[in-house]
Amino acid sequence: MTKPDLRTARQQLEQGHFLRVVNYHSTPMVDRAGLERELAAFARDYAPVTLADLDELFETGTWRKDRPGLMPVFYEGYRNSATVAAPLCERYGLTGWFPVATSFVDCPVEHQEAFARAHWISLVEEDQQGGRIAMSWDEVAELSRRHVVTPHTAHHEGLDTVLDDADLEREVFASKRALDAVTGQSAPAFVWLHGSAYGQSERHDRAVREAGYRYQFSNTMLHRIN
Amino acid sequence: MILGLVDERRPLPPSEDPAALESGAALATVLASYHRTLVPFARPDDEGALIAAMQVVAYSHFAPVSPMRQDSGTAPA
Numbered sequence: 428m429t430k431p432d433l434r435t436a437r438q439q440l441e442q443g444h445f446l447r448v449v450n451y452h453s454t455p456m457v458d459r460a461g462l463e464r465e466l467a468a469f470a471r472d473y474a475p476v477t478l479a480d481l482d483e484l485f486e487t488g489t490w491r492k493d494r495p496g497l498m499p500v501f502y503e504g505y506r507n508s509a510t511v512a513a514p515l516c517e518r519y520g521l522t523g524w525f526p527v528a529t530s531f532v533d534c535p536v537e538h539q540e541a542f543a544r545a546h547w548i549s550l551v552e553e554d555q556q557g558g559r560i561a562m563s564w565d566e567v568a569e570l571s572r573r574h575v576v577t578p579h580t581a582h583h584e585g586l587d588t589v590l591d592d593a594d595l596e597r598e599v600f601a602s603k604r605a606l607d608a609v610t611g612q613s614a615p616a617f618v619w620l621h622g623s624a625y626g627q628s629e630r631h632d633r634a635v636r637e638a639g640y641r642y643q644f645s646n647t648m649l650h651r652i653n
Numbered sequence: 654m655i656l657g658l659v660d661e662r663r664p665l666p667p668s669e670d671p672a673a674l675e676s677g678a679a680l681a682t683v684l685a686s687y688h689r690t691l692v693p694f695a696r697p698d699d700e701g702a703l704i705a706a707m708q709v710v711a712y713s714h715f716a717p718v719s720p721m722r723q724d725s726g727t728a729p730a
Contacts, residue, residue: 428661429659429661430698431698431700431703432697432698432699432700432703433684433685433688433697433698433702433703433706434697435657435659436657436681436684436703436707437681437684437685438681439657439658439659439677440655440657440677440678440680440681440684441674441677441678441681442665442667442668442674442677443667443668443670443673443674443677444657444658444659444665444668444677445655445656445657445658445673445677445680446655446656446658447654447655447711447715448654448655448656449654449711450654472715484658485658485660485665486666487666487669488665488666488667488668488669489666489668489669489670489673490668490670490673491670495672495673495676497715624700625661626661644656645656646654646700646704647654647656647657647700647703647704647707648656648657648658648659649656649657649658649659650659650660650661651658651659651660651661651662652661652662653662
């Protein structure tokens with residue numbers, strides 16, 4: 428297992444084995460113009476990273492496009508990821524990556540604000556004005572046709588709260604089944620709350636592998652595991 | 654953020670992209686510099702310190718300035 432440390436990070440950079448990633452959470456309509464400026468600037472300088480691009484990069488070790496790749500990642504499964512961020516990605520030719528807490532999507536609208544507060548999902552003012560906060564399953568399905576949608580556990584949980592087989596089944600396996608059933612695809616990647624790296628817990632690593640994920644995203648690395 | 658690529662199944666083939674090798678070498682140098690400057694007390698295996706230094710690399714060396722970007726590194730919060 429590759430542990431996150433300075434020497435490893437330097438080696439990965441020096442060997443050309445890295446990707447630029449920009450992480451977003453709630454992207455409210457009120458800040459749409461700022462997001463658009465930012466994504467437009469990224470699209471000018473960087474190429475989109477599709478799942479096929481990522482697979483090829485891991486197969487060959489070499490990035491093949493004429494500009495470096497950049498992945499905009501929109502976490503949690505906010506409604507505004509589908510209604511604000513995704514259309515902007517499409518306008519500028521970027522592939523968005525959407526790690527979704529699947530139980531947030533499942534949560535009844537009237538309980539979504541409470542769900543967010545109970546599960547470390549941050550809310551901006553626009554998220555707190557009533558109505559739906561999470562994306563719908565229809566939006567998940569629609570997003571998956573042009574972007575990458577994948578589980579960020581079911582309930583936005585991390586290694587420290589997923590303790591037994593039932594927890595692993597719910598957060599690692601069932602979240603993938605739920606997403607795959609809606610998208611008709613195999614969700615390719617998994618992300619723990621707090622971005623824990625692969626290699627911190629054999630039990631958790633084994634579950635992520637056995638669930639069929641190809642990648643695990645962490646704070647400093649992108650692990651190919653299957 | 655800049656994420657290192659690691660294949661837990663086998664070694665990654667060497668990169669043949671001169672641009673990636675050149676920019677990666679430059680980023681590795683500034684990462685080491687930021688690490689020495691910002692978190693000189695940190696052990697090499699201190700992931701939090703590494704994240705702090707890498708965030709500064711990302712903000713300073715490839716990200717346009719915008720209030721929209723809520724973080725550049727500890728993403729999966």
